[in-house]
Amino acid sequence: MFHRILLLLAFIVPLFAQDGGQLFTLHCSACHALDGKGATGGAFPPLAGSPWVAGDADRAVKIALKGLTGPVEVSGKAYNLEMPPQGAVIPDDQLAAILTFVRSSWGNNASPVTADFVKTIRASVEDRKTPWTAEEILKLHPLPLERTPxxxxxxxxxxxxxxxxxxxxxxxxxxxxxxxxxxxxxxxxxxxxxxxxxxxxxxxxxxxxxxxxxxxxxxxxxxxxxxxxxxxxxxxxxxxxxxxxxxxxxxxxxxxxxxxxxxxxxxxxxxxxxxxxxxxxxxxxLTDAPAMGSAIPSNSIPIEPTGGRPAIYRNFIAGTTPRAICFGFPGGLNLAYSADNLAPELIWTGKFMDGGLHWTDRGMGNQVPPAGDDVISLSKSRTLPAIARFRGYKLDPEGNPIFSVQIGEQFLLDSWRADSGTLVRKLTVTVAPLEIQIPQAEGITIDGTGGKTTLTLTPGQTITLTYRWN
Ligand code: HEC
Structure with a gap:
């Protein structure tokens, strides 16, 4: 008799429980696809195999409740989209069922999520009005380490x-x-x-x-x-x-x-x-620490140019001085300008910077290397006269930098932009002729120097240099 009741219960209980799979189809699959791989052929990020839904559930619950916006890397692929908040339309028990389903489907293997847990998280983020950025979420809930080969x-x-x-x-x-x-x-x-x-x-x-x-x-x-x-x-x-x-x-x-x-x-x-x-x-x-860091896991937060405008990043960058200003130009060309040495110091191709190394504990105070490839060191020391002072930078209408250096009475303007796979640098001086060093480096050719490493700038005349990777 007792056994029969148990058997009966086993059939009835699931009828009352929320069906996470069906709710997922209803609320999430339009963007994340029925197979969890991301809709429109991966244009949207996957939930299958995503470290964002693995480990502690806090991260996934918060994203589902309030949405997510801006650059994010999921399983090695970068996205820069916006997920609208789902919290208002999905009650706690249904969201718990959806995330339990997501965390145990398509090879994902993480613990179930309870309605009580969702309720607690919902209360803790009640006041939040805007979607999260990946940076914010990762500060609160770093990703679990991926398993290695x-x-x-x-x-x-x-x-x-x-x-x-x-x-x-x-x-x-x-x-x-x-x-x-x-x-x-x-x-x-x-x-x-x-x-x-x-x-x-x-x-x-x-x-x-x-x-x-x-x-x-x-x-x-x-x-x-x-x-x-x-x-x-x-x-x-x-x-x-x-x-x-x-x-x-x-x-x-x-x-x-x-x-x-x-x-x-x-x-x-x-x-x-x-x-x-x-x-x-x-x-x-293969280790829990990346090179250049201490012992806390890394969370990749790629910083890339958006909307056709360069991305700007200021932080401690390996290979340059503490006051470096970095520009990631559209098309995958990048520059680190040293405000201490008043000169461009590093240029590189491919990815710009990975903010994750600075924005997690691991990177605090550490120097982080450029994220891309073919890093070329143009110079490492100061060559302008001792009285030269950094006076900041301005952005042109396209967002490209014009660095400004004051030398006594006059200003040296050093502007940079990317054009068809090259970096184009324009130099002008305002009052009197000025000698400036243009160091050559292995791996690049600089057009416009006439083969010289010292150029004389004269007021009213712009010198254009083109940096090309060999
Ligand atoms: C309207 C489209 C849309 C819907 C509906 C949607 N998402 Fe998203 N989701 C996105 C986009 C776009 C991103 C990436 C946002 C970015 O680029 O910052 C994302 C990111 C995520 C992430 C973090 C990244 C990843 O791929 O793991 C999780 C977790 C997530 N969504 C879960 C859900 C869940 C659970 C639901 C259903 C309750 C849902 N989403 C519904 C569009 C959507």
Missing amino acids: LTNLISQVYRGKWDAFPDFSTLKPDSAEERHNGIISLADSPIKNEFAMTWKGSFEAPATGEYTFVLDVDDAAVIRMDGKPFLQIDGSGPMNGSRLKKAKIQLTQGPHPFSVDYLEVGGNQGLAIGWKGPGIKSWKW
């Missing part, structure tokens, strides 16, 4: 102090642990000083082709692929990019024996290992 990963910790790599196979580890998420993390060591760690597993190369690996470490590490060491930093020193190394390696699709040995010689600790492969343009990290 490392499988069967085992970490081992050794107590002791070494100046050079010992043969770990002859030593007995203090502890050994499986790392199912494939993430290499020094935080996994129970010993915090004077220790060594090793990781062994398989790197599952997603495709056949050329791979690039990057290593930065405090203090020493060696990476082996297919049993051979191919990237190594010895000795001791900080992890700030100054000792960073890269290596290319040819891999066939499929598993390759992979191992990392790490030594903590003294002082601080850090380990960053990244990779790029066929069709993968931006660094993916």
